């Protein structure tokens with residue numbers, strides 16, 4: 246116990262001396278239970294590091310440069326969130342909201358403080374007219390999907406079932422229904438949040454904090470902890486019917502496949518998207534990576550051959566297909582709640598995103614070859630993969646690009662290099678180098694010097710412009726909002742915008 250205390254003190258001192266908002270040296274608090282505890286609602290719980298549940302309460306999806314926690318507060322009410330933020334501020338202790346634990350960006354590695362576990366804020370209320378719903382800020386994607394599905398409704402959400410719903414949304418938020426309705430953030434009608442000063446505020450397009458409304462949709466992790474939000478919802482069409490067709494190709498077809506994906510992106514209707522992968526699977530090819538192309542379509546029992554014939558004609562190694570419902574999509578995509586995408590405490594995973602207007606087939610061939618080299622059997626990085634998200638953009642383009650803080654509405658393709666290795670911090674530098682150099686191949690082939698990096702996939706090696714947009718007015722506006730709502734940079738750990 247003494248050793249543990251000494252460790253906590255050591256950790257706190259390190260934080261105190263580097264934190265810009267500390268005005269006086271405050272000694273570490275071991276009174277969170279006695280001081281904050283009585284201010285919380287009856288259902289809330291403080292989990293100290295000595296509690297056997299602490300490991301589970303703080304486990305992360307990726308072990309890369311993860312945040313470190315001194316205590317976890319499992320909140321049950323929005324007032325619990327506000328009280329915890331005020332307690333943390335009074336004691337100069339950093340705080341971090343957590344839902345799905347999938348946040349993976351080097352800036353989180355600087356965090357050392359109180360985890361605010363949001364899962365208890367899990368309400369769902371569908372409006373009488375069935376056009377909107379209000380959710381608690383601790384919902385995971387599958388909870389939103391399931392609650393709406395039970396009422397014959399759906400909305401745009403991330404494809405991975407077990408990420409938080411808001412983590413993706415606050416950065417814009419990509420999802421399979423974006424071709425029809427726009428990004429996840431485009432669905433927001435209003436939200437309620439605790440700002441850096443520990444005050445609960447309502448934020449919407451009109452009203453007292455309307456300036457923040459722009460920033461919350463694209464850079465939202467920087468300004469507050471959202472305790473509840475109201476979003477647009479839609480009737481599930483075609484009884485929820487969806488189908489998919491999956492092709493596996495080897496190296497010989499890579500250039501032709503990406504040229505065909507370019508063609509598809511100009512053709513695919515709003516209710517279609519493709520999601521493609523380069524990865525190793527010894528059962529498919531014992532020596533080399535494969536390229537998988539998945540095409541998914543709404544409302545049909547087999548994907549319309551108008552969109553698949555060209556892929557068949559290229560001579561894939563295999564073709565499979567099936568149909569089911571909207572709820573089967575995460576499982577088809579390998580990101581359902583029982584897959585590795587939802588496991589915690591196992592791997593070091595880092596992502597390196599780049600948004601593109603279209604693919605340069607030559608560069609994609611080079612990317613495949615370099616990926617083959619860095620993941621060669623025996624390499625610690627052999628479980629890495631490259632993901633290609635080809636969402637329909639119709640709904641996304643209907644929203645004016647300057648109306649939200651999400652900067653990349655013009656891109657048609659989102660590529661994410663994902664390095665994965667068994668946890669060994671000694672490999673982090675090498676993983677970062679591999680990821681950055683693979684991504685550079687695509688940037689070089691893009692004909693533009695500007696790397697567009699979706700903030701929610703960013704590794705932390707990217708520039709602010711990369712994550713928040715290259716038009717100078719964007720960062721200027723974000724910095725003004727930051728100075729107004731978070732002058733002490735308390736939301737300074739997830740792709741932070743400096744004041």
Ligand SMILES: Cc1cc2nc3c(=O)[nH]c(=O)nc-3n(C[C@H](O)[C@H](O)[C@H](O)COP(=O)(O)OP(=O)(O)OC[C@H]3O[C@@H](n4cnc5c(N)ncnc54)[C@H](O)[C@@H]3O)c2cc1C
Pocket residue numbers: 306341342343344345346347348349363382383402403404405407408409410411412413414415416417418419420465466469470471472580586587701702738739
């Ligand atoms: C397997 C996988 C699949 C993914 N799929 C998609 C996808 O389909 N679409 C997409 O857009 N993104 C996707 N992402 C990226 C995802 O948007 C980010 O990883 C996001 O950070 C996940 O949020 P979380 O709640 O799971 O993570 P957490 O680590 O719990 O949260 C991430 C950060 O969000 C902030 N935050 C969390 N809750 C709140 C809140 N209530 N209010 C304010 N801030 C909050 C905090 O700063 C926190 O550090 C995926 C990621 C993974 C690993």
Ligand SMILES: *[C@@H]1O[C@H](CO)[C@@H](O)[C@H](O)[C@H]1NC(C)=O
Pocket residue numbers: 297298301
């Ligand atoms: C931690 O989580 C695992 C997996 O969900 C569970 O089996 C285990 O019982 C949990 N441990 C504690 C102490 O809650």
Ligand SMILES: *[C@@H]1O[C@H](CO)[C@@H](O)[C@H](O)[C@H]1NC(C)=O
Pocket residue numbers: 364365367368369
């Ligand atoms: C919300 O979370 C609480 C506490 O974990 C749980 O008891 C309750 O059943 C959950 N409600 C919903 C709607 O998921």
Ligand SMILES: *[C@@H]1O[C@H](CO)[C@@H](O)[C@H](O)[C@H]1NC(C)=O
Pocket residue numbers: 525526527623627628
């Ligand atoms: C990666 O390497 C490990 C250890 O050599 C091996 O068990 C695993 O099957 C490999 N995975 C792939 C996808 O090649």
Ligand SMILES: *[C@@H]1O[C@H](CO)[C@@H](O)[C@H](O)[C@H]1NC(C)=O
Pocket residue numbers: 549550551
């Ligand atoms: C397939 O798509 C084409 C092009 O959009 C369309 O003309 C045709 O009607 C579709 N076929 C079916 C069976 O839906």
Ligand SMILES: *[C@@H]1O[C@H](CO)[C@@H](O)[C@H](O)[C@H]1NC(C)=O
Pocket residue numbers: 495496497560561562
């Ligand atoms: C690639 O797959 C094709 C069949 O689609 C096969 O003819 C060819 O030999 C394979 N090439 C390599 C290098 O494995």
Ligand SMILES: *[C@@H]1O[C@H](CO)[C@@H](O)[C@H](O)[C@H]1NC(C)=O
Pocket residue numbers: 605606607608686689690691692
């Ligand atoms: C495609 O990428 C290659 C390799 O980086 C580059 O030489 C070529 O100029 C690129 N083509 C276009 C049209 O940008």
